[in-house]
Structures are given as C-alpha cells and as structure tokens.
Amino acid sequence: MSFRELLQQVVQNVDGAVACALMGVDGIEVDCVLQEEVGLDVRTLLIEYSSLFRAAREAASAHEAGGVSELSVQSERLLVVARLVSPEYFMVVALEPDGNFGKARFMMRVTAPKLLAEL
Amino acid sequence: MSFRELLQQVVQNVDGAVACALMGVDGIEVDCVLQEEVGLDVRTLLIEYSSLFRAAREAASAHEAGGVSELSVQSERLLVVARLVSPEYFMVVALEPDGNFGKARFMMRVTAPKLLAEL
Structure with missing residues (x-):
C-alpha cells in the first residue's frame, strides 16, 4: 500500500479526523491527506507544530x-x-476537537510500522 | 483543599503517576508533588517542557x-x-510510560477547576 493509501485509511477510520500526514522531523511534508475543510490552514499548522516535536525531543x-x-x-x-515513524519521520493526525483521540492513537500505532516499511 | 492536597489527590488516583505539578506558563513551578523516584529529574524536565506549552500556544x-x-x-x-488551568497557569502529570493516560486526563479535567478556585 502506498503512503497515500495508508494515510487515507487512517483518516477514513478515525471519527472526526480532518487530515493525516507523513512529515520529516525537519517540518517538510512528505504526503498529506485532507479529509474535510475546517476553516483553517491545517497543513501550515502541522509544519509549525513539527518544531514542537523537535523541541520535545531535545x-x-x-x-x-x-x-x-x-x-x-x-x-x-x-x-x-x-x-x-522513524528517527527522521513522524506521522500526524489532525482531528476536530471532539474527534476520537483513542482511535487516532490506535490507528497510528498500527499504521506507523507500515509507513516505515515504505520509507 | 490546598494546592498540595489537590495535586496529591491526582498522583494517588492515577496508576503510574510519579509527579503532579501546578506551574506558571512562564515555567515557574507553583507547587509539585513527587510520588516516587524514577531516576531522572522530573521537575527540571517539566520546566523545560513548559516552553513547549508556550510554543504550541503561539x-x-x-x-x-x-x-x-x-x-x-x-x-x-x-x-x-x-x-x-487559567491563561497563566497549567497543571501537569508525569507518569511512567505505561501509566494510565486516560485516568490522568480525567483527573486533570476534574481537578483543574478546583485549582483555579484556589488561585
């Protein structure tokens, strides 16, 4: 299954998911699936949030x-x-505030190794 | 109930909790209850992590x-x-990696308004 199909599967299986992306820890997007319009620029926000991941890691x-x-x-x-997903890549799911957080975490746990196999 | 008693209640009611603190968003600790030794300096780490909260907010x-x-x-x-807890303060729970994440979130949701009433 391609990156895109794996990301799509996550978005489709998590209630309230609006986007799923594979990104470099450096903030560069590898691929991103947007499910629905939420009235804000999710992709730019995710790039911005990637710096949190780096800061947390340090x-x-x-x-x-x-x-x-x-x-x-x-x-x-x-x-x-x-x-x-790997030392250089992470996957990210964006959900509506009342989206299914537990399911998102579960789907990521299951999908991360599959993405890794494609990297 | 005092700050300390409220923080203690959280630590006691969450499996795997090692610390619970009330902190300023500026990183200054108001109070911190340490439950057990985990072999790392949790208080310093929490101060460091407070910068993540500020960055996420921005x-x-x-x-x-x-x-x-x-x-x-x-x-x-x-x-x-x-x-x-308020625009200036947040509470934080540190757990062992396999601690009860859901219970920690629940206890924080319940305790935050009580802490706010004491601020």
Missing part, C-alpha cells in the same frame, strides 16, 4: 527521559496527535 | 486553531500530560 533527551514517540496538542478548534 | 493562535488546552509528550521513560 528536552527529553537532555533530561534522560529517552526518545519522544508521541506528542499531542489539543486546541479549541483542532486536536493534533503526532507519532514517530 | 503556533495555534497564529494559525487560528484557538487556545491550547492540553498537551502531552510520550517519551521512552516518561509520559507527561499538561492541562491549562
């Missing part, structure tokens, strides 16, 4: 908390969950 | 995603969940 490593595998940010209009 | 606000209410970082040795 802080955790500096304080001996080990590698960062997952990060989530809940804001008024969007819930974003990111999960590391 | 990014979300700049991209019209609204205010940030919750942030979580899962690393190899620690799971940290932060929740906004």
Whole structure:
C-alpha cells in the first residue's frame, strides 16, 4: 500500500479526523491527506507544530527521559496527535476537537510500522 | 483543599503517576508533588517542557486553531500530560510510560477547576 493509501485509511477510520500526514522531523511534508475543510490552514499548522516535536525531543533527551514517540496538542478548534515513524519521520493526525483521540492513537500505532516499511 | 492536597489527590488516583505539578506558563513551578523516584529529574524536565506549552500556544493562535488546552509528550521513560488551568497557569502529570493516560486526563479535567478556585 502506498503512503497515500495508508494515510487515507487512517483518516477514513478515525471519527472526526480532518487530515493525516507523513512529515520529516525537519517540518517538510512528505504526503498529506485532507479529509474535510475546517476553516483553517491545517497543513501550515502541522509544519509549525513539527518544531514542537523537535523541541520535545531535545528536552527529553537532555533530561534522560529517552526518545519522544508521541506528542499531542489539543486546541479549541483542532486536536493534533503526532507519532514517530522513524528517527527522521513522524506521522500526524489532525482531528476536530471532539474527534476520537483513542482511535487516532490506535490507528497510528498500527499504521506507523507500515509507513516505515515504505520509507 | 490546598494546592498540595489537590495535586496529591491526582498522583494517588492515577496508576503510574510519579509527579503532579501546578506551574506558571512562564515555567515557574507553583507547587509539585513527587510520588516516587524514577531516576531522572522530573521537575527540571517539566520546566523545560513548559516552553513547549508556550510554543504550541503561539503556533495555534497564529494559525487560528484557538487556545491550547492540553498537551502531552510520550517519551521512552516518561509520559507527561499538561492541562491549562487559567491563561497563566497549567497543571501537569508525569507518569511512567505505561501509566494510565486516560485516568490522568480525567483527573486533570476534574481537578483543574478546583485549582483555579484556589488561585
């Protein structure tokens, strides 16, 4: 299955998902599937959020908390969950605020190894 | 109930919780309850992580995603969940990696208004 199909599968299987992307930890998008319009620029926000992943990684490593595998940010209009796929790439799901957070985390856990196999 | 008692209640009621703190968004700790030794400096890590909360807030606000209410970082040795209590303060729970994430989020949702009433 291609990157795109794997990302699409996540979006389709998570209630409230509006986007799923594969991104470099450097913030460069590899691929992104947008499910519906939410009235804000999700792709740009995800790029901006990728710096959080880098900052969390540096802080955790500096304080001996080990590698960062997952990060989530809940804001008024969007819930974003990111999960590391490889040391250089992570996948991210953006959901409506009342979207199914647990299902998103589950789908990412299942999909990350499949994405990794395609990298 | 005092700050400390409220924080203690969270630590005691969440499986795998190692610390619960009330912090300023500027990174200054108001109070912190440490449950057990995890072999890393949790308090310093939480101060470092508070910059993530500020960065997430700036990014979300700049991209019209609204205010940030919750942030979580899962690393190899620690799971940290932060929740906004007021525009200036947030509470944070640190758990062992396999700690009860759902219960931590629930306890924070219940406790945040009580902490706010004491601020």
